[in-house]
Amino acid sequence: MTKRKPDVDQLCIDSIRMLAVDAVDRARSGHPGLPLGASPMAYVLWTKFLKHNPKDPLWFDRDRFVLSAGHGSAMLYALLHLSGYGLAVEEVKNFRQYESQTPGHPERACAPGVETTTGPLGQGFGMGVGMAIAERFMASRYNRPGAELIDHFTYAIVSDGDLMEGVSSEAASIAGHLGLGKLVYLYDDNHISIEGSTELAFTEDVLRRFEAYGWHTQRVKDGNDLGAIEGAIKKARAEKKRPSLIAVRTHIGFGSPKHDTASVHGEPLGPDANKATREFFKWRLPPFEVPEGVRERFALVAEEGGRREEEWRQVLARYRERYPQDAARFEAEIAGRLPGGWEEALPRFEGSKPISTRAASGKTINALAKALPNLIGGSADLGPSTKTLIDGGGDFEADNFSGRNLHFGVREHAMGSIVNGMAIHGGLIPYGSTFLVFSDYMRPAIRIAALMSAHSIFVFTHDSVGLGEDGPTHQPIEHLVSLRAMPGLVLIRPADANETLSAWCWALAHDGPVALALSRQNLPVLDSGAASDCLKKGAYVLSDCEREPQAIIIATGSEVHLALEAQGWLLSEDIPVRVVSMPSWELFEAQDQAYRDSVLPPRIKARVAVEAGATVGWHRWVGDCGRVIGIDRFGASAPGEIVMEKRGITADAVIKAVKEIL
Numbered sequence: 001m002t003k004r005k006p007d008v009d010q011l012c013i014d015s016i017r018m019l020a021v022d023a024v025d026r027a028r029s030g031h032p033g034l035p036l037g038a039s040p041m042a043y044v045l046w047t048k049f050l051k052h053n054p055k056d057p058l059w060f061d062r063d064r065f066v067l068s069a070g071h072g073s074a075m076l077y078a079l080l081h082l083s084g085y086g087l088a089v090e091e092v093k094n095f096r097q098y099e100s101q102t103p104g105h106p107e108r109a110c111a112p113g114v115e116t117t118t119g120p121l122g123q124g125f126g127m128g129v130g131m132a133i134a135e136r137f138m139a140s141r142y143n144r145p146g147a148e149l150i151d152h153f154t155y156a157i158v159s160d161g162d163l164m165e166g167v168s169s170e171a172a173s174i175a176g177h178l179g180l181g182k183l184v185y186l187y188d189d190n191h192i193s194i195e196g197s198t199e200l201a202f203t204e205d206v207l208r209r210f211e212a213y214g215w216h217t218q219r220v221k222d223g224n225d226l227g228a229i230e231g232a233i234k235k236a237r238a239e240k241k242r243p244s245l246i247a248v249r250t251h252i253g254f255g256s257p258k259h260d261t262a263s264v265h266g267e268p269l270g271p272d273a274n275k276a277t278r279e280f281f282k283w284r285l286p287p288f289e290v291p292e293g294v295r296e297r298f299a300l301v302a303e304e305g306g307r308r309e310e311e312w313r314q315v316l317a318r319y320r321e322r323y324p325q326d327a328a329r330f331e332a333e334i335a336g337r338l339p340g341g342w343e344e345a346l347p348r349f350e351g352s353k354p355i356s357t358r359a360a361s362g363k364t365i366n367a368l369a370k371a372l373p374n375l376i377g378g379s380a381d382l383g384p385s386t387k388t389l390i391d392g393g394g395d396f397e398a399d400n401f402s403g404r405n406l407h408f409g410v411r412e413h414a415m416g417s418i419v420n421g422m423a424i425h426g427g428l429i430p431y432g433s434t435f436l437v438f439s440d441y442m443r444p445a446i447r448i449a450a451l452m453s454a455h456s457i458f459v460f461t462h463d464s465v466g467l468g469e470d471g472p473t474h475q476p477i478e479h480l481v482s483l484r485a486m487p488g489l490v491l492i493r494p495a496d497a498n499e500t501l502s503a504w505c506w507a508l509a510h511d512g513p514v515a516l517a518l519s520r521q522n523l524p525v526l527d528s529g530a531a532s533d534c535l536k537k538g539a540y541v542l543s544d545c546e547r548e549p550q551a552i553i554i555a556t557g558s559e560v561h562l563a564l565e566a567q568g569w570l571l572s573e574d575i576p577v578r579v580v581s582m583p584s585w586e587l588f589e590a591q592d593q594a595y596r597d598s599v600l601p602p603r604i605k606a607r608v609a610v611e612a613g614a615t616v617g618w619h620r621w622v623g624d625c626g627r628v629i630g631i632d633r634f635g636a637s638a639p640g641e642i643v644m645e646k647r648g649i650t651a652d653a654v655i656k657a658v659k660e661i662l
């Protein structure tokens, strides 16, 4: 290890290091290794390049910074604290404590300046790609010569673990294909992960892999060489057509007695090693104090950021004068407001022939696309099946960043995190789609969306065994309930075209992730003029009887039609039953008790639920005496109606169940 002379830069870097190390020691848990090794590159990036204004953390044209290796959170908190984001030193001391602003892994908006939630390795990598896509999309729509409203970089620090994860390979592949030149990733190339040396499991030539993806790559041999890091970032920024990866050879736990070992990855240094580390850095200050000159240095950077935002505000003011309509639209979009009258564009399905909910969704998307020019999305190579293509919207490609159809390729996992990155970038309304069964391939991204309330819309079609011939590999069973089990995610399984339209409207206005489960097969269009009002409530009485019902049938999606059929037969035998359409458990749960009791009166104990999926969980709605008709085994390859019948999803089964419990 080389000795360094204590200039201000060095004092700043060592301040970041020691704040992080002391926070981890105080919490008696956390990850000191990454901050000790990666602080120099983070410092160079944050003070020499990152366009940000700590006084206005949400300034729209700021550069985005993602700490994809979220376990290095203590370094991020030190940077935010020193940069003047208003993260008090008390909060740094409160690292990892209940309800602090400094949780174990960064959580979006837990503190000003934390762009995104990271920790599950690879997610940050993917989200950064989404942010870079969002930047190009907005830039291509709004920038005019001499009036550039959007022009920012997306940076991330990524680790060995990030680059081992499949999601980052998927995301890197599409980022290279799209030529996202304003994406710059610094790779904390420390040759260590939890089980030891990367020699154990990660020996490919990473830079050559990224070159093959179409990335611009560089290597910095010494992670403490500030000049070399600066030079590399400069070159990466100058490369306009390719995303950049800079592998910076660092040493995990640098300066501590445990440097270059896995044990410094995720354990506090402890008193002895902490003391030795202080000696190495000639650090004479007590914990959480920083030397003179450090805050001043960061304050200069913050001032510069403030000036840059001020310049941008002047650009915006001129833009408003020259292009008032565009400016108004821009400002509405970045504030997340929908334009007035957007609902007028919606299609009408009354009296329509039977139509699958995926097709109804497709028509809705296309109508919405006209009113909402920031609606952008696509599918993991299933657009023609998931009906998510925007007609005439153009393809988002390297030579057309204004295209509104994203072709994610067969990369569900990256699609999920890219959609999340686009959503939290702001300015657009993104969606991604695939078959419901493959939601499993992107579940970690859905979970991050739920954790951070990202406005990501996931369109999942082919939502039951009713999809038919493709067979059990393609037929979802446990997916509906497993998505419902995820806190913060709203799942909607509409029963017909009108509920589908209402589901889209609800999803657009909701400040959080929504998953739509849509049918492949055609479904009759219900006479539900009130669908939009009812859908919001999650469940409603779709069809009642004149007399007090003896039983209630609850159904979702395609099975609502079975429920109606069963109701007809039961009525003909003088058994009055009510049919409740329940497109969303979460929305129904959010209603007050009075409404829920009006739909499912507690006095009516005879209840049958029917849904072509796993039965788990349904007893909460049908109660102990109720019955659930579902599928707790795999489907089969055959025409959809046959599979439904063979797996017991029939009106007869519903009728039988009602009679039995009565």
Ligand SMILES: Cc1ncc(C[n+]2csc(CCOP(=O)(O)OP(=O)(O)O)c2C)c(N)n1
Pocket (backbone or CB within 6 Å): 033, 034, 069, 071, 119, 120, 121, 122, 159, 160, 161, 162, 190, 192, 193, 194, 252, 265
């Ligand atoms: C998806 C996922 N799997 C596993 C983990 C647990 N984990 C945290 S860090 C890490 C690997 C550490 O290696 P590296 O990314 O190189 O970080 P470094 O030790 O160099 O700081 C693992 C497996 C995780 N956070 N996310």
Ligand SMILES: [Mg+2]
Pocket (backbone or CB within 6 Å): 159, 160, 161, 188, 189, 190, 191, 192, 193
């Ligand atoms: Mg590592």
